[in-house]
Amino acid sequence: MDECLVIVDRDGIIRLLNQAYGRFLGVDPAAVTGRPVTEVIENTRMHIVARSGRAEVAQIQLIQGRHMIASRYPILDRGRPDGAIGIVMYRNTDDLWQMNAQVRRLVAELDYYREAMAESGAGAGTMIGESAAIEDLRARLRKVAAGDATVLIRGESGTGKELCARALHAQSNRASGPFIAVNCAALPEELLEAELFGYEPGAFTGARRGGKPGRFQLADGGTLFLDEIGDMPPSMQVKLLRVLQSREVEPVGGTRSVPVDVRILAATHRPLERLVSRGQFREDLFYRINVVPLDVPPLRERPEDIPLLVEHVLARLARRMGRRVPAMDEDAMALLRGAEWPGNVRELENAVEAAFYLSEGDHIGVEDLPGGLRRSARPAAPQGTLRQVLDRAEREAIEAALRATGGNRMQAARQLAVSKSTFYEKLARHGIRPHFRSDSDDPERP
Structure with a gap:
């Protein structure tokens, strides 16, 4: 022993x-x-x-x-x-502390994935929203999920492309198999091949003694999600195309191919057609992955879904912290609905989470929202026609000038830089009668 x-x-x-x-x-x-x-x-x-x-x-x-x-x-x-x-x-007690740290890290990771699976395991039903755009996306997901066709999910950053991929996997015949995700933009080119295809023992300096299976092998019998595929280096595009055609991978340093049974889902926020025309993305790979395209709508095109998303995020945070779910007041919600959200759902989640921790009690107001969001909020659209808006502005300017001059019409006209006759016409049109501190204060009084 x-x-x-x-x-x-x-x-x-x-x-x-x-x-x-x-x-x-x-x-x-x-x-x-x-x-x-x-x-x-x-x-x-x-x-x-x-x-x-x-x-x-x-x-x-x-x-x-x-x-x-x-x-x-x-x-x-x-x-x-x-x-x-x-x-x-x-x-050596260092071994114990390292093991304890590893156990704590694994437990935290397990809790994270349990929560993620709880949220995504129900499939497309966890894509929060009731807008026409989301309902249309759900319908397309149901049609595509059952088959094994490669799907290209497109959408801006933060729209929920991985959630869409998980929904496809959960509704497919491979739901009992693994769902493996890899971010093609997050890995250096020299490591991406080893991560995707694995490597044999001694394949390179620093390799594990027993080698390591790649993401394709780990996803065998399930789904492999290639996120940000538009950022994949050209050298890897060739190798990926070969795998998609042969359904076999060759580990780094290996001499034999390993068959894999994997459904490919890919996602990108980049314009692949433009990259193809520039020679930055292989045309044959584009056609191979773009069998069934799905577009995830940006948040600004479905503002009616924002209250449901806010409610979902607040409920999740409250469960995690053991707090009662706070209510968001109408002004704060109106500000959220009026924001542009260039970061889409991810940006909204971050803003709501910040407000959750900054708020006191069971209420979230405008003052609890991030300052950047408050400063960038779009002004409310003016009410009425242009003529009505101008008339209101003119009346408010005349009344302000009269208040500043104590009701003296001559001084108010000079302050507004208009003639006496024009000023009187505007007073009559708006039905404004100045109020003086005393009758003798009006220089126009006979």
Whole structure:
């Protein structure tokens, strides 16, 4: 066994020290058998456990300047202590802390994917919205999902292209298989091939000892989602095209091809037709992936879906934080509906999340929304015809001038830079009668 093991009798004499422990201590197990454990193992408590009969589990022990984690268990004969068995669980506490950090990271990752699967597992039903654009997208998804055709999902950044891909997978015959996503723009060119196709042991410096399967192999029997495929380097486009044609991948450093059964979903926010005309994207690859095109509408084209999206985000945040779902007031909601949202749903989610944490109590107001959003809000559209808008502005300017001059019509006319006759005509047309502090204040009074 790889773990360090020692057995002592009731008097603390070593009866067995395995090879792993001998290598760790730098001693010959046969040579130390029969010697007191206190002479062989530094800071040991084996002799104490052998007499007391009480176990000591996961205890820190300093040996040769290193802190180890050891457990000591008594050997009982008819209930009486008759020796002890010691096992070193970790030969260095750094190993324990690294494992704990890894476990915490994996648990956090598991929680994230559980939440993501809970939101996306229901398929197209999780695409929040009731607008005509979303209903049309749902209908197209249902038609396309059942087959194995390659789908190209197009839309601006942040519109939810991956959510659309997950919905396709969840409604397909491959729903029980894996859904593997890879962002073609996030990986350097020299790593993208190894990530997609895997590599054999020793394929390059730093490769894992046993090699590594690629995303195509991991997605076997399921769906592979190639996000931002428009950013794939030209050299990789050739290799991807070959895989799509042959349905076989050849790992880096390998000599044989591996068959794969994978449905390809691709997505991009870039104009592929323009890239093809410039020679930046292969035309044959474009036709290979553009079998069924799907367009995800930007948020600005479906503002009626914003209240539903806001409600969904707030409910998710409230569940995560154990809070009551706050209500968003009408002014704040109107501001959200009037925003341009160049970042689409992702930008909306970030704004709502910021407001959730900045708000107090169960209410979100305009003041809780991000400052940039408040400053960039579009002004409300004017009410009425142009003539009505101009008349209101003119009346407000005349009334403001009269208030500033205490009702003196001559001074108000000069302030507005109009003649006395024109000013009087406008007073009559708008039905404005100045109010004076006293009759004698009006210079025009006969």
